[in-house]
């Protein structure tokens with residue numbers, strides 16, 4: 523089933539100029555980038571985006587990290603793209619990520635793990651809406 527998911531290329535990836543390298547993982551896997559923009563997330567917006575994690579001990583540090591520099595936010599489209607993107611990204615902690623995944627190849631740590639991807643259809647819909655209006659998404 524054709525789906526859409528939200529992807530974020532995090533500050534550690536933008537800083538190291540590897541956004542094109544990461545995009546090639548998506549495109550090689552047959553996913554389409556149907557919306558994309560470079561933004562800098564204010565700290566308060568980061569808190570709103572990661573609200574599901576607000577009770578976690580790493581919440582403040584996570585919000586500081588994602589708002590520390592420019593990010594590239596994207597909408598990816600394809601068959602089963604939510605699960606497929608999570609496979610392409612690899613495990614949250616790069617130490618546990620499979621070979622050939624983005625996080626294994628590029629992530630610096632569990633926090634600076636280069637990419638974010640929605641984890642469910644419900645969150646994908648919410649997260650896409652958080653960053654994009656309908657007219658910005660060109661399937």
Ligand code: CMP
Nearest residue numbers: 575580584614632633634635637638639
């Ligand atoms: P992401 O996919 O953006 O979703 C939530 C983020 O929290 C996750 O990637 C990690 O960057 C971060 N995270 C998850 N667990 C930890 C942890 N134990 N310590 C620090 N950061 C974490």
